[in-house]
Amino acid sequence: MNHLLFKGSPFKTLISFHKLIESLEEISLSNVDYRSNYAKSLLKEIESVPELRTGIEDFSIIENNKKIIRNLLSDLFPTALTNNEIKAVTIPFQNITFNYTKRFKQIIKNAGDLDLTIRDFNEDQFYVLSCILILNGYYKQKFDYNKPLFYDIPDADGIINHYRILYNADFIEIYPSENAISLSTEDIDELMDNFEDVALWKEKFPLESWVLKGFGIISLFDATKESAISNLKSTLLRRDKKTTDDSKISENIFKSFFKIPDLRIGISIYNDEEKKFVKLPFDESSIGSFIIQNNEVDCCNAFHGCSLNALLEAKESISISNVETFATIPGNEKFGQLLLSQNIKSCIFSPIVKDNKLLGIIEMVSAIPRQLNSINANNLKLILPNIVDTLERHETDLQNQIEAIIQREYTAIHSSVYWKFKAEAQKNLQTKTSGNEAVFKEIVFREVYPLYGQIDINGSSEHRNNTVKEDLKNQLQNILSIFKNSKSIQKLPLVEQRNFELYSFLQELEKELKADTEQQIQNYIDREIHPLLRNAIIDKEEKLPIDIYFENLDPKTQLFYHARKNFDEAMAVINKKMALVLDKEQNEAQSIFPHYYERFKTDGIEHNLYIGASITPTQSFDLMYLSNLRLWQLQTLCKMELEHHRLKQILPYTLDVSSLILVFSSPISIRFRMDEKRFDVDGTYNARYEVVKKRIDKAHIKGTNERITQKEKITIVYSHQYEEVEYLKYIQFLQFKKILEPTIEQFEVEELQGVYGLKAIRIKVLNTEGNFDEKYTYQELLATLH
Numbered sequence: 125m126n127h128l129l130f131k132g133s134p135f136k137t138l139i140s141f142h143k144l145i146e147s148l149e150e151i152s153l154s155n156v157d158y159r160s161n162y163a164k165s166l167l168k169e170i171e172s173v174p175e176l177r178t179g180i181e182d183f184s185i186i187e188n189n190k191k192i193i194r195n196l197l198s199d200l201f202p203t204a205l206t207n208n209e210i211k212a213v214t215i216p217f218q219n220i221t222f223n224y225t226k227r228f229k230q231i232i233k234n235a236g237d238l239d240l241t242i243r244d245f246n247e248d249q250f251y252v253l254s255c256i257l258i259l260n261g262y263y264k265q266k267f268d269y270n271k272p273l274f275y276d277i278p279d280a281d282g283i284i285n286h287y288r289i290l291y292n293a294d295f296i297e298i299y300p301s302e303n304a305i306s307l308s309t310e311d312i313d314e315l316m317d318n319f320e321d322v323a324l325w326k327e328k329f330p331l332e333s334w335v336l337k338g339f340g341i342i343s344l345f346d347a348t349k350e351s352a353i354s355n356l357k358s359t360l361l362r363r364d365k366k367t368t369d370d371s372k373i374s375e376n377i378f379k380s381f382f383k384i385p386d387l388r389i390g391i392s393i394y395n396d397e398e399k400k401f402v403k404l405p406f407d408e409s410s411i412g413s414f415i416i417q418n419n420e421v422d423c424c425n426a427f428h429g430c431s432l433n434a435l436l437e438a439k440e441s442i443s444i445s446n447v448e449t450f451a452t453i454p455g456n457e458k459f460g461q462l463l464l465s466q467n468i469k470s471c472i473f474s475p476i477v478k479d480n481k482l483l484g485i486i487e488m489v490s491a492i493p494r495q496l497n498s499i500n501a502n503n504l505k506l507i508l509p510n511i512v513d514t515l516e517r518h519e520t521d522l523q524n525q526i527e528a529i530i531q532r533e534y535t536a537i538h539s540s541v542y543w544k545f546k547a548e549a550q551k552n553l554q555t556k557t558s559g560n561e562a563v564f565k566e567i568v569f570r571e572v573y574p575l576y577g578q579i580d581i582n583g584s585s586e587h588r589n590n591t592v593k594e595d596l597k598n599q600l601q602n603i604l605s606i607f608k609n610s611k612s613i614q615k616l617p618l619v620e621q622r623n624f625e626l627y628s629f630l631q632e633l634e635k636e637l638k639a640d641t642e643q644q645i646q647n648y649i650d651r652e653i654h655p656l657l658r659n660a661i662i663d664k665e666e667k668l669p670i671d672i673y674f675e676n677l678d679p680k681t682q683l684f685y686h687a688r689k690n691f692d693e694a695m696a697v698i699n700k701k702m703a704l705v706l707d708k709e710q711n712e713a714q715s716i717f718p719h720y721y722e723r724f725k726t727d728g729i730e731h732n733l734y735i736g737a738s739i740t741p742t743q744s745f746d747l748m749y750l751s752n753l754r755l756w757q758l759q760t761l762c763k764m765e766l767e768h769h770r771l772k773q774i775l776p777y778t779l780d781v782s783s784l785i786l787v788f789s790s791p792i793s794i795r796f797r798m799d800e801k802r803f804d805v806d807g808t809y810n811a812r813y814e815v816v817k818k819r820i821d822k823a824h825i826k827g828t829n830e831r832i833t834q835k836e837k838i839t840i841v842y843s844h845q846y847e848e849v850e851y852l853k854y855i856q857f858l859q860f861k862k863i864l865e866p867t868i869e870q871f872e873v874e875e876l877q878g879v880y881g882l883k884a885i886r887i888k889v890l891n892t893e894g895n896f897d898e899k900y901t902y903q904e905l906l907a908t909l910h
Contacts, residue, residue, distance in 0.1 A: 132247060134254050134329035135336040136301060137215055138179025139186065141196055143295045143338060145170065145177050148196075166195060179337055186222055197223055200341060210344035216257065216291045217242070217250050221342065228344070234280040242289065243274040248322045255315075255329045261298045262334075263312065274351060275344065281385040284376060286351035287344040296338035303333040348380050349506065374411060378488065382503060384495050390414045390487035391476075393515065401485070414466055414487050415473070439482060441474040443498040463489070470496040474504050476515050483515040540718045540739055541569065567796040569720070572736030573750050574805075576786040576817050577757055579702055579764050581695065581779050582835050584727035589637045591687035591777075596645055597633055599684040600626050602676075603653055606669050612662040622652065646683055654682065687777075694777035695727070701771060702729045702764050709760045716756060717749035720794075722803070728781065729764075733757070734794055734803075755854050757785060761838050762863050765889040769836065780835035784821050787842035787851065788813050812879065816841075819876045825884075826872040832884050838864075840885045841873060848883065855887055865890050 145167070152163040170176050173189050176196070180186060186193065193213075194201070201211060206226040213223040219240060224232070232238070259265040273289040300306075307315075311328055318324050379387045392401040392413040403413050444450045447469050451460020463471060471489040475482055486504065490496050544567055581587075604626050607613050629645055657670050678685035706729060710721050719735035735753055737745035761783045768781050792813055794803045805814050820841055823832050833839050840851050848870075858864040865888040873882040 132251060132331060133218075134251065134258065134326075134331065134334050135298075136332040136334070137218070137220075138181060138335060138337040139215070139220070139339055140177065140179040140337045141193075141295075141339060142177045142179075143297070144196060144200075170196060190223075193223055201225060210287065210346070212342050214291070214340050214342040215336065216293055216296075216340050217245075217253050231277060231279075231285075235277045238277070240275050240277070243276050243286075245273065251322060251329075252319065252325050255325050257293075257336075258298055258329065258334055259312065259315070261293075261296075262300070263307065265312065267316070274347070283383055283385055284380045285346060285348045286380065288347040288351075290343045290345060292341040292343070296336060296340055299335050299337075301333055301335050303330060305330065305333065348383075349503075351380075378507075381507065382488070382496075382500060384490055386491050386495075388414075388489050390489070391484055391511075391515075392416050392487065393484040394482045396481070414463070414468065414471075414489055415485065417462075439475045439477050439480070441472060441498075441501050441504065443472050443496065443501045445470050445497040446493045447471065448493065467491045469493040472496045472501045472504070474501065474508065476508065476512050478512050478516050483512065483519065486511055540714070540720050541567070544569075568793060569734065569736065569738045570793045571738055571791040572720070572734040572794060573791050574788050574813060575733040575735070575753060575757055576731070576788070577761055577784065578728055578730040578821065579761060579768070579781050579783045580728035580821055580833065581698060581781055582833075584695070584779070587691055587777075587779065588688075591691040592642055593633050593637055594687040595684040596642065597630060598686070599649070600630050600633075600645070602673055602684070603649070603657075606657070606673060609669065610662060610666045612666055613656070613660055616656070616660060618656070622656070625652075646681065650682055690776035691779075694775040694779050697775060698768060698771060698779060698781070699725045699729060701767060705764050705767050706731060706760060709756070709763065713753065713756050713760075716752045717743065717745065719753065720803070732803075736791065751850065754787075754850070755857075758838070758840075758851070758854050759858065759863075761785065762858065762889050765836060765838065766891065769889075769891040782833035782835050783838040784833055785838065785840045786817060786820060787840060787847045788816075789844060789847060816876065816879050816882070819879075820873070820882075823876055823882075824874050826874045832871075832873055832886070834886065836891065837886050837888045841882055842884070843882060848885065851885060855885070863890055864888070 148163045148167055151159050152167060154160050154163075170192055173185065173192060175182075175185050176189075176192070197213065201209075201223065208227060209225050210228045210231065211225045212221045212228055214221045221240060232240075253269065256267050256269055259267055275287045275289060276284050277287060278284050305328060307328060315325065315328060375387070375389050378389050379385060389411060390413040391411050392403065392415050394400075395402055401413075401416055403416055444463075447460055447463045450456055451464060453460075466489070468489040469491055470493050471487070474486050474488075476484045476486055486508070488496055488504075548567065604623065607619055607623060607626075613619055625648070629648070632641060657673070662670065676684060676686075703723060703725060706723060710731075713719075714721075717735060718740040719733055720739055721731065721733055723729055723731040733753060735745075735750055765781070765783055772778060772780075792805055794805055796803050805811060821833055824830055825832055832841070842848055842851065852868075855864055855868060859866060867888065869886040871884055871886070873884050876882070
């Protein structure tokens with residue numbers, strides 16, 4: 125017999141059979157001899173244990189009188205039903221059970237004689253429900269609390285079976301002790317409105333202030349299938365990231381439902397557009413697939429050549445009760461071997477279909493032949509609706525994620541202005557619904573303050589030209605070396621002419637690279653040199669340098685691509701890393717005040733920010749937010765400069781960068797250009813800002829040939845004295861934080877075709893090791909970027 129599960133209770137519990145004994149006393153006075161005699165003999169038998177009537181607190185009395193109690197309860201626990209009913213004596217909600225039916229005993233024995241605990245039931249719930257028993261039984265209330273209660277009990281094979289708990293309290297009486305508090309109508313109303321306030325319930329019903337005398341009967345109903353379906357639905361409805369535990373939970377639910385201990389499940393998703401099956405893409409540890417070995421497989425190859433068309437064409441389940449026999453049938457060998465290699469001896473593959481559209485396949489497999497078959501395949505019909513809904517939701521979520529990626533990566537609709545596009549789209553839909561012609565209204569944000577910044581790779585065009593020259597020179601010299609060292613080629617009459625032409629190209633490369641030089645050399649090599657090297661009769665020992673030469677060619681251009689590759693990789697790494705730093709910082713900057721943000725990759729990274737009340741009308745805008753964003757922008761460029769300095773040590777090609785900020789204090793308007801699908805400044809007056817933006821990075825210090833931007837320095841261009849004062853304060857702050865060097869340069873900027881009066885501050889970022897959080901290798905860097 126199990127004892128109390130929870131120590132704290134409003135009840136002093138007396139296990140008593142007094143109501144049953146009183147019923148027997150009535151029967152003993154009846155005129156039916158066999159009933160009367162049976163009752164009299166039973167009453168005589170229990171006279172030796174008066175606690176059966178007065179109440180038992182010592183559980184050993186029950187242990188020592190099991191036979192008498194079983195006889196006393198024989199009308200309630202008929203012998204004929206003991207192998208069918210799952211029943212025992214209990215006290216409601218407590219872990220006190222005894223006098224089990226044989227079926228109940230066998231269930232507990234198979235489970236390993238475990239203590240029964242109610243699923244998702246804690247001490248607080250026990251206390252409150254006990255109080256509700258008092259309110260309903262003594263105070264004649266009608267509080268309805270119908271939370272289903274379950275025992276989860278494993279069988280001998282470890283399969284979890286779920287049993288619904290039903291209580292019969294006909295043989296229980298509840299009455300107050302001397303410590304009980306008499307409740308008024310107001311008290312009951314207060315309790316009614318405060319179900320979760322356990323302290324209040326304990327205040328109104330102190331510990332052991334009421335007496336519960338009698339016994340209850342617990343009956344268990346095997347609700348494994350219903351509970352499994354409910355649990356599966358709850359698991360599948362979760363929208364957060366799936367984990368390994370979720371996969372195990374799902375698999376255990378299927379095991380309980382089908383009562384197959386070694387059951388394994390898989391799911392494959394059908395991509396109708398590409399006619400492919402793919403794995404469920406929750407994460408690497410979630411439910412896998414037994415059909416798909418890699419990430420995807422073409423529809424026509426899904427069953428590896430076997431003639432199982434019912435699933436795809438008729439959308440009907442396929443059951444293989446014995447895979448070993450199945451694999452011997454001609455046409456099924458390949459698929460059968462795939463299953464056997466995964467220790468699958470029986471299996472069911474069932475289509476997941478919604479509106480006659482195939483969404484995927486649910487895969488059930490077992491290592492035991494005949495465990496899965498066409499008969500228990502029918503049980504899937506009870507589960508499939510939940511799986512269908514889940515996969516349909518998954519497909520919708522996937523499409524939403526794809527659209528979000530497209531919006532984020534391929535369009536200019538930033539999240540800060542998305543609300544206005546959404547509002548306009550809703551108006552458009554409403555217009556269409558009413559039958560009117562829909563006209564898209566232009567999206568304009570007025571009175572916004574612009575911030576522009578860039579980190580530019582210095583001399584990128586010159587570097588690019590130099591690497592082109594280097595690769596072309598190396599290739600021409602390599603060809604000349606082959607000609608010089610190959611006696612077979614030297615015998616050819618045209619070689620001397622080819623040598624002359626190759627040297628002429630080398631001399632051409634000593635000059636400034638022309639726009640068509642690379643193309644001329646490429647055409648010449650492709651047309652004149654490569655046919656000669658491929659078709660000439662060359663001695664075997666002279667062939668190795670030619671083979672090495674062709675191995676060194678770029679597959680697309682058929683030119684050397686070594687110096688340019690290093691340059692292109694360095695450019696790509698710098699751009700990607702700078703963009704990552706900027707995007708990460710920008711996500712945090714949105715908390716200052718929501719604002720529009722866009723960036724562009726050129727020979728470096730440019731960004732535009734626009735902040736103002738029209739972009740975020742639900743919040744009160746103040747120029748303080750503009751000042752905060754300006755300081756953020758300066759700090760972020762410092763971080764990008766530092767990150768570049770850190771990268772420069774490990775890049776395959778050395779490239780320097782310089783940074784620029786354009787300060788523009790007058791508010792402007794921006795308009796979304798429908799033809800270009802991007803924002804641009806609006807109006808003639810605002811165009812001055814765009815003119816300055818396009819020309820400023822190539823500008824010189826007034827009266828000199830020196831560019832206003834320099835490597836490892838940030839140049840701040842402005843027009844007004846108050847802007848200078850503002851940025852000098854920011855610089856002083858960052859100097860104090862050991863981010864910027866002490867020296868500040870200030871100068872005027874040359875006139876820029878109608879734009880004059882610009883000034884600039886230039887300052888160097890302090891590249892000290894203390895500013896670097898950690899060091900990494902080039903390979904580690906590439907891994908983080910990919």
